[in-house]
Amino acid sequence: MNNIRLIATIVAKENHENEVVSACKAMVKPSHKDEGCIQYEFHKDTTQPRTFIFFEIWKDQNAIDKHNETEHMKAFVENLKDKIELLDIKFIEKLA
Template identity: 80%
Template sequence: MNNIRLIATIVAKENYESDVLSACLAMIKPSHQDEGCIQYELHKDTTQPRTFIFFEIWENQSAIDKHNETAHMKTFIGNLKDKTDSLEIKFIEKLA
């Protein structure tokens, strides 16, 4: 079975970049420890300073589902409340 890859893009509201960045950084270590996590990286858009991008690779959908139910994910979502303009998740497929 192929791994599942996704990109999660978060755009912070103006003046909340630091809060959103802190919340994102707090996700890295515990997410790496989640069962089924292969890769979990945080990036920043070089042309849009309020845009943060997670690149994730998971073993399967079950691993993502479990990750989404963790305490650190629930805390993360709470910490983002009213601080983002958007949060978009795209599932992607590696072609080459």
Template identity: 45%
Template sequence: MITIIARCSARAGRAEELVQLAGNLVDSSRKEEGNVSYDFYADAADPAKFTFIEVWKDQAAIDFHNATPHFQGFVEKAGPLFAGPLDVALYRKLS
């Protein structure tokens, strides 16, 4: 399994739009065959900071996900809402 942690910040006044787009992405992504879990979190101290935590069966599932219309649509629509680049890291569970 592979865990993805993606952190982002919304531009001033755009957080609610990002939350709505992310909700659609999460709902669709959870239905994918290779998805183990897919969650979206708001920072408790800063309402403009968010974190996606995703767990996928394998790299092939991630590749499939990245090519889906719901993911591609999210990337296109959410890009202007981000205050800066996403911080994305992939992890493999060791124990």
């Protein structure tokens, strides 16, 4: 079975960029410890200053489901709910 890859794009509301960056950076270390996490990276878009991207690889859907139920994920979602304009998650497949 193939691993599951996803890209989560977050657009911060104006004047909330620093708070969003801090919250996102704080997710990386605990998420790496989640069972089934293969890769969990946080990036910024170099052309759109309020846009940030997580690139993630998970063992399977069960690992993602467990990650979504962790205390650090629940706190992350709660912390960002009034600070972001967009959260877009795309599941992707490596072709080459």
